[in-house]
Amino acid sequence: MAGNDLSDPFEWAEKRLERELWPREREFIVSGGWARSNDLNWADLRSPEVATDENRFDARLIRWLLTKDLPGVTCRHEGVELWGLWIGNKLDLEEVDCGRSLKANACVFEAPPLLQDAHLKHLFLQGSILPGLNAHRLTCAGNVFLRKGLESNGLVDLAGARIAGTLDCIGSTLSVTEGRALNCDAAVIGAAVFLSDGFTATGEVNFVGAKITGQLSCDGGSFSALQGRALNCDSAVIGANVFLRNGFTATGEVNFVRTEVTGNLRCRSAKIEGVFDAEGAKIGGGFFWEEISGAVEALDLTETSVSRLTDDTASWACVETAKLSGFRYDSIQSDMTVQDRLALLARKGERTLTSPTTKPSTRRDFDPQPYSQLAKVYESMGHRIDAAKVRFARDERLMWAAFARAMAQSKPDTFGKGTAILSLIWGRIYRDTFGFGHAPFKALRTALLILIATWWLSDQTYQRGEFAPASPVVLTSAEWLDASQQGCKAQQVEGCTMPLQLWEQSTAYRDYETFSPALYALDLFLPLDTLGQEDAWAPSKDRGAFGLTLYWARWAVQLSGWLLLATAAAVFTGVLGKKD
Structure with a gap:
């Protein structure tokens, strides 16, 4: 605080300013660093619209006070405090180490303040x-408030x-004609950052490599890029939550590429026009993607890891391309169904395969990891049926992708393409029969269809007499030999009775194994040979079309x-279709 006689500092300042001191400058010297405009309305703080002698102030006085150049004047302990002034000339505090606060509220600066390498409270x-x-490179022992208008x-x-x-920028407006509006590259902030509640930036807001101990809140903020990035937190380290x-x-x-977030990354009730890139980010809490609107060109979660995923179908519908390779999460909290998830994965971005041909390749590879990740999480959450559906969809895509790669080879490879076709055929059979090992009970349907078809064919063959007893004793008996002589010799003709139908009238037939088409079909299908039907009866391949068909078909049934x-044994024991 200055003494009673201020003639020396007044004279010293006027000599360097080359003019008489304005009222607010005299007030500033008298108080040791405090001045305000007489027009200031405390109820409605507004910066002055025009410069007058009543609100003019030369910024050089601030430096002279803080560097103790003003003779006989000591800066107040609270530091410099200005209200509603029009500040001319450049405020130059470069490399000034004063340990005092600088408050210039509702003021107008004619030139950009220079605080490079300064030390303030x-x-x-x-x-x-x-x-x-x-x-x-400003060093501030306390807060930086660039807020409230x-x-x-x-x-x-x-x-x-x-x-x-x-760092509080609530309600502030930052605009540039090109480049960055706010640059916090490699800044270290000991508490939180607020770019919220009406904060508006026209130009890039940059926090590349910054370290923020607290939260980064952008709730209600508006970020508009002149070109490229609107909000850039590449490789930043954030010690709490991120709110968008x-x-x-x-x-x-x-x-948010390679950003480390200790808490949650919450994107909710937000509008995004452009790319949302969180490739390689590590989020200790949850990633929330809810109630999103706008046109998101791409949501890149490649190699991103989060603890919990919370999302909704409508928000994913705003995303043109979802990049999910290597995206890892431990649990899901969402109303999205497994069908919604599969629809999302079906349109995820894939890597474009290069082709050795002269024509540019338009083929895209298939990455199964997002399917495996989703299935793993469903399994851990107890949704085993949903996990099986996801694995089924993944393996079907893998089957077709492998076939496409083999068939797209530029060099002639007849063997390789032939193998690919056989693999595809086997894959489709395996899919329809066992669901790639993830739906083994599909085999019951296949088995039932085979049994019904064999049952019907066996019944029709027997009804037409195109069966014969398989026992050597019967085939050499007098009754069968007599029936064979009197019956049809080969194919059925008009007026001819099949040997089987004649033999059925003999006494020997009554004591023979009764034919059952159902048991015969089951005896053929099951490799046990315990029902006796296959040993007792055989289709006659020379006595009609049905007998000939069943004669050869039984090998296929067996x-x-x-x-x-x-x-089925391999699937149920885990040799095939293992749960990854």
């Missing part, structure tokens, strides 16, 4: 208007700043039975 520029701010028409540069407290909610809007890319039972 607090920096408050609430409601002020300035053409930019250079606070590169602050307007900057140039770059606000806090790159490399060390702020022990909060409640009217958050972004026109341009939102970048083979299918062996394959189905063997494959």
Whole structure:
């Protein structure tokens, strides 16, 4: 605080200003760093619209006071505090280490303040208007408040700043004609960052490599990129939550590539026009993607890891391309059904395969990892049926992708393509029969169809007499030999009775194994040979079309039975269709 005689500091200041001191400048010297406009309305703080002798103030006085150049004047302990002034000349505090606060609220700066490498206690520029701010490598022991109607028409540069407290830009407006509006590259902020509740930026907001101990709140903020990125948090480290909610809007890319977030990344009730890139991000809490509107060109979650995924179908519908390769999460909290999930995965982005041909390739590879991840989470949450559906869809896509790759080879490879066709045929059989091992009870349907078909064919063959007893004793008996002589010799002709139908009238037939088409079909299908029908009866391949068909078909029925039972055993024991 100055003494009673201020003639020396007044004279010293007027000599350097080359004019008489304005009223607010005299007030500033008298108080040791405090001045306000007489027109200031405390109930409605507004910066002055025009400069007058009553609100004019030269910024050089601030430096002279803080560097103790003003003779006989000591800066007040609270620091410099200005209200509603029109500040001319450049406020130059470069490399000034004063440990005092700088408060210039509801003021107008004619030139961008220079605070590069300065050391301050607090920096408050609430409601002020300035053409930019250079606070590169600023060290602040407390808070930086650029809020409550602050307007900057140039770059606000806090790159490399060390702020022990909060960076508060609530309700401020930052705009540039090109490049960045707010630059916090590699800044270290000891508390939270607020770019919310009416915060508006026209130009990139940059937090690349920044370290924020608290939360990053952009709730209700508006971010518009002139080109490229609207919000850039590439490789930032955030110690709490990230909030992009409640009217958050972004026109341009939102970048959280390789960002580490200790808490949640919440995107809710937000509008995004552009790319949302969180490739390689590590989110300790949940990733929330809810009530999103706008046109999201791409949502990139490649190699992103989160603890919990909370989302909805409508929000994913806003995403043109979903990049999900390597996306990992431990649980899901959502109303989305497994069908919704599969529809999303069906349109996820895939890597384009390069082709050795001269024509550009339009083929896209298939990445199964997002399906496996979803199935794993469903399994851990107890939704085993949903997990099986996801694995089924994945394996079907894998089957077709492998076939497409083999058939698209530019060099002639007859063997390879032939193998691919056989693999596809087997794959489709395996799919329809066992659901790629994830729906093994489909085999019951296949087995039932085979049994019904064999039952019908056996019954029709027997009804036409195109069966014969298979026992050598019967075939050499007098009754059968007599029936064979009197009956049809080969194919059925008019007026001819089949030997079987004649033999049925003999006494020997009554004591023979009764034919049952159902048991015969089951005896053929099951590789047990315990029902006796296959040993007792055989179709006659030379006595009619049905007998000939069944004669050869029984081998296929037996083979299918062996394959189905063997494959079923492999599936149920986990050799095939293992749960990944």
